Amino acid sequence: MSAILIYTLRKNMALISTARGLIFLALLGIWASSQATCRTLHEPSSMLERHEQWMARYGRSYEDITEKEMRFQIFKRNVEYIESFNSVGNRPYKLSVNLFADQSNEEFQASHNGYKRTSNPTSSPVTAFRYENVTAVPSSIDWRKKGAVTPIKDQGTCGCCWAFSAVAAMEGITSITNGKSVSLSEQEVVDCDTSGEDQGCEGGLMDDAFKFIIQNKGLTTEENYPYKGVDGTCNKNKAASHAATIAGYEDVPANNEKELLKAVANQPVSVAIDASGSDFQFYSSGVFTGECGTELDHGVTAVGYGTAKDGTKYWLVKNSWGTSWGEEGYIRMKRDIDAKEGLCGIAMESSYPTA
Structure with missing residues (x-):
């Protein structure tokens, strides 16, 4: 075989080997690209993508690029805080x-709180406490299971x-009294109870709401006077159609979880809490x-x-705050802590209506 023929064969083999290598690299690139695409579709690879997916989930949109950037920065800080918190396993x-x-x-x-704490609770008139002499209560109670709790509602930004x-x-x-859930x-209450401390979306007190309901001789149904989430003008015609009434209200003795327990064992009770922290804002589950x-x-x-x-x-x-917050709209808060006020002040200012 001549030297020229041998050279030509070797050159062709080299070209074939090079071509195979290039084809392999191209196929490898296509595979890597497909894997990256899968990760993009199923596993967010950046905080920007997570924000876009979050916006789509909750139907959120922004007026302009500046607002979107500001909201993204807040979103990023909140996500980092939440993930850091959850990374601690115990x-x-x-x-x-x-x-x-x-x-x-x-x-x-x-936008989501609005309780006006009593300016001088020690000066508030002492009311009767009908459960004062209760000596035995069940080890647990859930008024939802007894039909005394309506579905979770959402106050929105009011x-x-x-x-x-x-x-x-x-x-x-x-x-509990009539055997009917309404x-x-x-x-x-938002539209019509505006003569005193209660000022609709600007805040109010549960005790003052009870006073209004008593003076108004009752409340109408949600269906008849639906929630709008903004301050409105009182519709006196709708407000005159009473679906339920209360006779009065009583305050639970302050700073005493045992007394609060007696009340909750007998009926749902309005309580005030400190819900100002980020942990409360992003609470999801657990005690x-x-x-x-x-x-x-x-x-x-x-x-x-x-x-x-x-x-x-x-x-x-x-x-x-709707069903997407907490445990489908509920929170379990630690009870019997070593502080008379209770966790987040839950035992400080609580009250209930009477039939």
Whole structure:
């Protein structure tokens, strides 16, 4: 075989080998690209993508690029906080990236709380406490199971938690007394109870809401006077159609969880709490033990109590931030803590309507 022929064969073989290598590299690139595409579709690879997916999930949109960038930065900080919190394995409760994840804690407090703490609680008149002499209560109770709790509602960005708390307690005693569950109107309270401390979306007190309901001789139904989430003009015609009434209200002795337990054992009770912290904003599940003080700023309703599997005693609390927050709208808060005020001040200012 001539030298020229041998050279030509070797050159052709080299070209074939090079071509095979290039084909292999191309196929490898295609495979890697497909894997990256799969990760993009199923596993968010950046915080920007997570924000876009969160926006789609909760139907959130922004007016312009500047607002979107600001909201993204808040979202990023909140997600990092939530993930850092959850990374500690021995915590009794978890946080989640919920519908409030693009709001700063200050914004959230301003739009979702609204309880006006009594300026001088020691000067408040002492009311009767009908459960004072109760000596035995069940080890646990859940008024939802007894039909005394209506489905979770959502106050939106109106600071009328106080109205939702009072109405939920009234719905409870109405069901216990009459054997019928009826959803009553928070919007009637927001629109019509405006002559004193209660000022609709700008805040109020549960006790003052009870006073209004007594003077008004009752409340109409949610269906007749539906919730709008904004301050409105009182519709006196709708407000005159009473679906339920209360005879009065009583305050639970302050700073005493045992007395509060007696009341909750007998009916749902309006309670005020300090819900100002980020842990409360992003609470997802478990028994809440956490970061809160006693600067009462939110009205909710204690609808039961019990003991978790690990032995932790808790209050079962109905909130008004929709079902995507917490345990489908509820929170379990640690009970019997070593502080007379109770966790987040839950035992400081509580009351209930009477039939």
